[in-house]
Amino acid sequence: MDLLSYSLVDLIPFSRETYFRLFERYNIGVWPAPIIGLAMGLTALFTARRADGWVLRAPFLLTAACWVWVGWVFQIHWYAPLSWPGIYFGIGFLLQGLMMAVVLGRRPLAGSPEGVARDPGPGLWILVFALALQPLLGLLSGRPWYGLEVFGSAPDPTVVATLGFLLLVRHPLRWFLSIIPLAWCLISGATLWVLGVPTWSVMPLAAALYLGVVAWPRVSGRRQLKDS
Amino acid sequence: MDRSCVSSRRAFLAALAVAPLSFLTLPGNSRAVDGQPYSKPIPSTGEPLPVVGMGTWITFNVGDDPVAQDVRTDVLRAFFDAGGGMIDSSPMYGTAEAVVGSCLARLDRPEGLFSATKVWTSSTAEGVEQIATSERLWGLPRLDLLQVHNLLNWSGHLETLSAMKADGEVRYIGITTSHGRRHAELAQIMETQPIDFVQLTYNIADREAETRLLPLAAERGIAVIANRPFQGGPLVDRVKRHPLPGWAREIDCTAWSQVLLKFIVSHPAVTCAIPATSRVDHMEENMAAARGAMPDAALRRRMAADVAAL
Numbered sequence: 097m098d099l100l101s102y103s104l105v106d107l108i109p110f111s112r113e114t115y116f117r118l119f120e121r122y123n124i125g126v127w128p129a130p131i132i133g134l135a136m137g138l139t140a141l142f143t144a145r146r147a148d149g150w151v152l153r154a155p156f157l158l159t160a161a162c163w164v165w166v167g168w169v170f171q172i173h174w175y176a177p178l179s180w181p182g183i184y185f186g187i188g189f190l191l192q193g194l195m196m197a198v199v200l201g202r203r204p205l206a207g208s209p210e211g212v213a214r215d216p217g218p219g220l221w222i223l224v225f226a227l228a229l230q231p232l233l234g235l236l237s238g239r240p241w242y243g244l245e246v247f248g249s250a251p252d253p254t255v256v257a258t259l260g261f262l263l264l265v266r267h268p269l270r271w272f273l274s275i276i277p278l279a280w281c282l283i284s285g286a287t288l289w290v291l292g293v294p295t296w297s298v299m300p301l302a303a304a305l306y307l308g309v310v311a312w313p314r315v316s317g318r319r320q321l322k323d324s
Numbered sequence: 325m326d327r328s329c330v331s332s333r334r335a336f337l338a339a340l341a342v343a344p345l346s347f348l349t350l351p352g353n354s355r356a357v358d359g360q361p362y363s364k365p366i367p368s369t370g371e372p373l374p375v376v377g378m379g380t381w382i383t384f385n386v387g388d389d390p391v392a393q394d395v396r397t398d399v400l401r402a403f404f405d406a407g408g409g410m411i412d413s414s415p416m417y418g419t420a421e422a423v424v425g426s427c428l429a430r431l432d433r434p435e436g437l438f439s440a441t442k443v444w445t446s447s448t449a450e451g452v453e454q455i456a457t458s459e460r461l462w463g464l465p466r467l468d469l470l471q472v473h474n475l476l477n478w479s480g481h482l483e484t485l486s487a488m489k490a491d492g493e494v495r496y497i498g499i500t501t502s503h504g505r506r507h508a509e510l511a512q513i514m515e516t517q518p519i520d521f522v523q524l525t526y527n528i529a530d531r532e533a534e535t536r537l538l539p540l541a542a543e544r545g546i547a548v549i550a551n552r553p554f555q556g557g558p559l560v561d562r563v564k565r566h567p568l569p570g571w572a573r574e575i576d577c578t579a580w581s582q583v584l585l586k587f588i589v590s591h592p593a594v595t596c597a598i599p600a601t602s603r604v605d606h607m608e609e610n611m612a613a614a615r616g617a618m619p620d621a622a623l624r625r626r627m628a629a630d631v632a633a634l
Contacts, residue, residue, distance in 0.1 A: 103503070105556070109418050110385045111602070117389050178387055178418040 112291040120243035133248015163193030219263030226257035361614030367545035375589040376614040377410030379600035385418035406611035414442040421461040442473035448480035471498040496520035523549040538593040547595040576616025585613035
């Protein structure tokens with residue numbers, strides 16, 4: 097395939113109206129999956145914090161399951177018929193789900209201080225945003241409530257929530273697990289930008305925030321060393 | 325090639341040589357008295373084709389959404405009611421071929437349909453399967469025009485298409501490009517391959533094709549389909565912020581879209597333009613561009629200059 101001769105616009109062969117209608121039809125078609133996905137997200141959030149420390153294995157496994165669902169059901173069966181790159185997006189989502197399950201599901205994160213971020217604040221705020229606020233952004237674009245994108249069944253909130261979870265852990269493979277979510281932030285942002293959706297910048301900003309939070313301790317650490 | 329085709333091509337070239345000409349003096353160009361749109365002959369056969377066709381990029385890629393499919397059926401009905409004929413699609417356009425097929429079935433396969441689609445794969449063998457899939461999706465036993473999409477594996481696919489044409493499995497064959505891509509290679513194909521149609525981007529703002537490709541198409545007797553007549557939307561959005569110029573009345577235009585379409589189809593070498601829309605009112609507006617007075621060469625120059633100055 098002569099991909100180099102195609103521009104971004106060539107890869108998005110549908111209108112904004114069709115894109116929004118896709119989520120309306122999808123939410124109705126897979127009902128009650130969006131509610132189950134959201135419940136899984138909230139469960140993951142509230143079970144992450146236990147009295148004796150952070151318990152992250154279960155939340156990661158729940159999130160990994162959501163990546164598999166979004167890859168197989170949304171990307172391959174709903175999105176790909178409208179746009180051929182959807183097949184590849186679906187494979188990427190399936191791969192991410194499997195990697196998260198294997199890498200983080202096997203490692204004993206429960207209550208292990210060395211595996212948990214020192215400051216969970218930014219990760220928690222991103223999680224709350226992805227679960228509760230990001231779906232509501234659709235209302236700003238005039239979308240009906242039944243067409244909103246929610247964690248667990250739609251890609252964008254699932255990806256942003258994953259970045260939030262990744263900020264809660266200190267794991268040697270965290271960068272590796274960040275590649276596909278960060279790539280999706282760019283892909284989704286570009287898609288929404290081409291479609292003229294006012295909130296197109298949310299996903300790239302989420303990626304930038306994630307990278308900033310990850311990089312900040314190193315930057316501030318170097319400064320402290322210089323100052324001393 | 326039969327003698328009538330050669331004669332038709334000679335007359336066409338002779339007409340080009342004495343340009344500027346008014347649209348209706350071109351051989352084969354017709355305006356039927358019963359209110360049908362202007363048509364131009366396909367050079368290789370002389371078969372008339374309405375000068376305004378319909379593209380399906382984005383607009384017909386709506387999946388199995390019943391609400392959106394109802395609207396597209398209405399758009400197609402308006403197209404055929406206005407005398408439209410050519411519908412152009414591609415396997416690259418997601419579900420567009422399936423939606424066109426579904427809408428055509430709902431309209432009981434209107435008369436006058438000229439079905440045009442493309443083959444878009446790097447594999448020659450896969451191309452054969454893709455064409456069979458396209459015929460199934462359109463719900464037609466035979467497509468009128470098969471084109472190699474964006475020059476992808478053009479030599480392999482042209483062999484397949486030529487064999488299909490020889491066997492009567494397709495009526496016309498061609499090749500496409502868009503956005504001004506690979507014009508030199510396209511020209512080479514036009515010079516050496518026995519194709520009936522070429523599809524390229526040509527509009528009042530993108531006129532690169534005027535220098536080489538359009539004269540070459542006329543010389544070689546190749547029909548020209550102009551895609552992206554509104555640059556996919558931004559061109560018409562830009563010009564419609566301004567009032568219609570006075571000369572628009574001279575060519576019976578009541579909307580900018582008609583001005584843009586008449587500029588394209590009044591070029592002697594262009595056979596038809598394929599605007600895409602998902603709205604019935606826009607379809608009616610577009611199809612009105614195939615009627616009324618057409619600009620001559622002098623007015624075409626003025627139109628291009630005025631639009632460039634906006």
